[in-house]
Amino acid sequence: xxxxxxxxxxxxxxxxxxxxxxxxxxxxxxxxxxxxxxxxxxxxxxxxxxxxxxxxxxxxxxxxxxxxxxxxxxxxxxxxxxxxxxxxxxxxxxxxxxxxxxxxxxxxxxxxxxxxxxxxxxxxxxxxxxxxxxxxxxxxxxxxxxxxxxxxxxxxxxxxxxxxxxxxxxxxxxxxxxxxxxxxxxxxxxxxxxxxxxxxxxxxxxxxxxxxxxxxxxxxxxxxxxxxxxxxxxxxxxxxxxxxxxxxxxxxxxxxxxxxxxxxxxxxxxxxxxxxxxxxxxxxxxxxxxxxxxxxxxxxxxxxxxxxxxxxxxxxxxxxxxxxxxxxxxxxxxxxxxxxxxxxxxxxxxxxxxxxxxxxxxxxxxxxxxxxxxxxxxxxxxxxxxxxxxxxxxxxxxxxxxxxxxxxxxxxxxxxxxxxxxxxxxxxxxxxxxxxxxxxxxxxxxxxxxxxxxxxxxxxxxx
Amino acid sequence: xxxxxxxxxxxxxxxxxxxxxxxxxxxxxxxxxxxxxxxxxxxxxxxxxxxxxxxxxxxxxxxxxxxxxxxxxxxxxxxxxxxxxxxxxxxxxxxxxxxxxxxxxxxxxxxxxxxxxxxxxxxxxxxxxxxxxxxxxxxxxxxxxxxxxxxxxxxxxxxxxxxxxxxxxxxxxxxxxxxxxxxxxxxxxxxxxxxxxxxxxxxxxxxxxxxxxxxxxxxxxxxxxxxxxxxxxxxxxxxxxxxxxxxxxxxxxxxxxxxxxxxxxxxxxxxxxxxxxxxxxxxxxxx
Numbered sequence: 216x217x218x219x220x221x222x223x224x225x226x227x228x229x230x231x232x233x234x235x236x237x238x239x240x241x242x243x244x245x246x247x248x249x250x251x252x253x254x255x256x257x258x259x260x261x262x263x264x265x266x267x268x269x270x271x272x273x274x275x276x277x278x279x280x281x282x283x284x285x286x287x288x289x290x291x292x293x294x295x296x297x298x299x300x301x302x303x304x305x306x307x308x309x310x311x312x313x314x315x316x317x318x319x320x321x322x323x324x325x326x327x328x329x330x331x332x333x334x335x336x337x338x339x340x341x342x343x344x345x346x347x348x349x350x351x352x353x354x355x356x357x358x359x360x361x362x363x364x365x366x367x368x369x370x371x372x373x374x375x376x377x378x379x380x381x382x383x384x385x386x387x388x389x390x391x392x393x394x395x396x397x398x399x400x401x402x403x404x405x406x407x408x409x410x411x412x413x414x415x416x417x418x419x420x421x422x423x424x425x426x427x428x429x430x431x432x433x434x435x436x437x438x439x440x441x442x443x444x445x446x447x448x449x450x451x452x453x454x455x456x457x458x459x460x461x462x463x464x465x466x467x468x469x470x471x472x473x474x475x476x477x478x479x480x481x482x483x484x485x486x487x488x489x490x491x492x493x494x495x496x497x498x499x500x501x502x503x504x505x506x507x508x509x510x511x512x513x514x515x516x517x518x519x520x521x522x523x524x525x526x527x528x529x530x531x532x533x534x535x536x537x538x539x540x541x542x543x544x545x546x547x548x549x550x551x552x553x554x555x556x557x558x559x560x561x562x563x564x565x566x567x568x569x570x571x572x573x574x575x576x577x578x579x580x581x582x583x584x585x586x587x588x589x590x591x592x593x594x595x596x597x598x599x600x601x602x603x604x605x606x607x608x609x610x611x612x613x614x615x616x617x618x619x620x621x622x623x624x625x626x627x628x629x630x631x632x633x634x635x636x637x638x639x640x641x642x643x644x645x646x647x648x649x650x651x652x653x654x655x656x657x658x659x660x661x662x663x664x665x666x667x668x669x670x671x672x673x674x675x676x677x678x
Numbered sequence: 679x680x681x682x683x684x685x686x687x688x689x690x691x692x693x694x695x696x697x698x699x700x701x702x703x704x705x706x707x708x709x710x711x712x713x714x715x716x717x718x719x720x721x722x723x724x725x726x727x728x729x730x731x732x733x734x735x736x737x738x739x740x741x742x743x744x745x746x747x748x749x750x751x752x753x754x755x756x757x758x759x760x761x762x763x764x765x766x767x768x769x770x771x772x773x774x775x776x777x778x779x780x781x782x783x784x785x786x787x788x789x790x791x792x793x794x795x796x797x798x799x800x801x802x803x804x805x806x807x808x809x810x811x812x813x814x815x816x817x818x819x820x821x822x823x824x825x826x827x828x829x830x831x832x833x834x835x836x837x838x839x840x841x842x843x844x845x846x847x848x849x850x851x852x853x854x855x856x857x858x859x860x861x862x863x864x865x866x867x868x869x870x871x872x873x874x875x876x877x878x879x880x881x882x883x884x885x886x887x888x889x890x891x892x893x894x895x896x897x898x899x900x901x902x903x904x905x906x907x908x909x910x911x912x913x914x915x916x917x918x919x920x921x922x923x924x925x926x927x928x929x930x931x932x933x934x935x936x937x938x939x940x941x942x943x944x945x946x947x948x949x950x951x952x953x954x955x956x957x958x959x960x961x962x963x964x965x
Contacts (some may be wrong), residue, residue: 557808559804560808561769562802562804562808563804563809563810564810564820565766565797566764566801566804567797567798567824567874567878568795568796568798568821568824568878569794569820569821569824570794570824573824577820577824581811581812582811
């Protein structure tokens with residue numbers, strides 16, 4: 216609570232500093248008529264002083280909040296009598312420290328506290344009080360210090376605008392690097408876990424093995440005790456389902472995009488395009504039970520009626536529903552690309568006596584083709600990474616088959632299966648999920664890079 | 679140059695604010711709208727864009743083997759009129775055209791007429807060169823292919839060569855027919871577009887400010903080309919350059935706020951215009 220109060224005080228000080236800086240700038244310039252003699256507008260001087268008052272203080276506060284707990288804990292452990300901590304592991308010491316802290320803040324402790332522990336708790340409480348006061352004092356000193364530094368620099372010739380804008384630029388760079396660093400962190404964490412996995416299972420077996428049964432036996436004499444981590448059936452399953460999805464999404468999406476952008480009357484287009492895009496707004500879990508409860512049984516019955524044996528979790532059903540999900544993605548991207556083809560090319564074609572169909576077939580589609588291919592590749596990477604539909608509608612058994620009527624499993628389904636529930640993070644079974652994730656990431660990243668490259672190259676053509 | 683009614687009224691003796699407010703009565707086109715051997719005959723053509731009456735009661739003939747230049751200030755309707763001649767206005771949903779336009783005695787504005795053969799007969803070259811993003815060869819071959827004008831590859835090769843030769847581009851591109859047409863310079867692109875139009879053997883070529891995106895040297899090349907092409911084709915050209923109109927055309931039509939004010943032999947329009955607005959425009963007092 217005290218932290219928030221302090222934060223509010225700093226913010227109030229910034230507001231105050233803004234007013235002070237602005238007024239002082241106007242005064243040094245000799246009143247409102249002298250503003251044109253200032254290097255920057257008065258508000259920039261206000262912002263400059265406010266930044267000096269607030270930013271260092273906020274940084275100090277942030278550092279303090281990060282370090283306080285650790286330093287006090289360190290002091291606490293060092294202050295304990297040696298008899299208390301002797302022979303204890305780090306984990307045990309941690310438990311003891313927790314006990315002391317709980318006692319100090321009136322929480323529940325394990326067992327009756329010994330006098331030594333009580334003394335430590337007393338010390339801890341005292342240090343907390345000191346730390347709180349010191350924090351207030353330090354932050355306020357930094358605020359005042361910053362204020363006075365900025366105050367002394369103010370003069371009509373001072374380039375306040377440049378300083379403020381440089382600070383803003385710094386803040387923007389900081390925030391954009393947070394996004395990039397987060398991505399990097401995710402990649403690295405997946406990478407490290409995968410390395411652990413590949414220490415247990417050779418990567419050749421993982422990439423080229425055709426047996427997938429990740430169960431590790433609890434007892435040595437169990438059936439299938441070793442576990443098998445050949446991911447080929449997962450890759451083929453993913454490819455099969457994605458291919459079925461693209462077979463459905465690309466023709467429907469592309470043809471509807473051509474109709475909507477070239478033929479449809481503006482009024483029809485105005486309501487049909489958003490309607491198509493509603494498909495993209497349906498949560499994938501809804502598609503999932505649509506696939507599992509409606510499409511899959513329908514496919515099975517249809518298959519039975521013509522004498523085919525269709526699994527109730529067939530790749531066909533999952534792929535078909537995934538394809539429907541991707542339709543708006545393909546159609547929306549294709550529509551953008553087709554609309555980006557300049558009207559002058561259409562005019563040129565019509566002026567030669569070409570019909571609308573000839574113009575679309577021979578001028579617009581060839582011109583838009585690179586963009587369409589880029590859009591389709593983006594859709595493929597979406598299909599490969601799609602999880603919810605396949606979790607609900609595809610199977611779990613890793614069958615190595617190209618028959619869409621059989622049940623297959625995908626990389627994403629296996630990751631979900633491997634990591635659902637409480638798992639120990641040191642078995643090959645769990646680590647396999649990270650290796651799968653890394654593979655998936657590498658494939659979709661490559662597809663995205665290729666797709667974006669194609670799309671960008673195409674964009675440049677008309678500029 | 680200011681074109682506000684007020685500025686003109688005070689700057690020039692013979693211009694009136696009423697000339698520019700769009701509500702004045704139009705007394706009919708001055709000069710002779712007909713020509714000796716007409717190829718296209720336009721009578722009382724009106725165009726509306728929704729409620730906006732863009733051109734009014736325009737009548738004009740375009741003769742065989744002649745170049746008709748259309749001049750006038752921006753927004754006067756000369757491009758709109760040009761686009762009526764091969765029904766390119768059909769691609770604009772809001773446009774409505776009335777009146778009569780005849781090509782070799784056949785009505786063009788008839789709803790029943792097929793625009794595909796019409797546009798093959800009346801070709802068009804646009805303001806900005808718009809080659810297709812295909813090879814130079816494919817750019818020329820496009821029209822003949824869709825109209826089924828050729829049966830063999832060799833015939834097509836020959837047609838591509840003659841078209842490029844007539845457009846004066848052959849020597850510059852004969853070694854790189856497979857390269858993209860978009861890689862040519864602006865002037866070459868425009869000649870490529872002219873070659874593309876010639877390849878479907880039209881009777882009339884419409885040019886909508888064909889040189890406005892080109893430098894003076896490329897412009898001179900295109901103007902020479904126009905002078906050669908009029909041996910075989912009727913040409914209607916919209917231009918903002920009065921020098922260009924004077925250099926390339928036999929007859930000139932002056933458009934003003936959607937009206938065709940005056941038509942005549944080019945020399946007469948530039949040396950002795952009858953309408954005071956034509957005189958003001960060609961002497962550079964506004965525009």
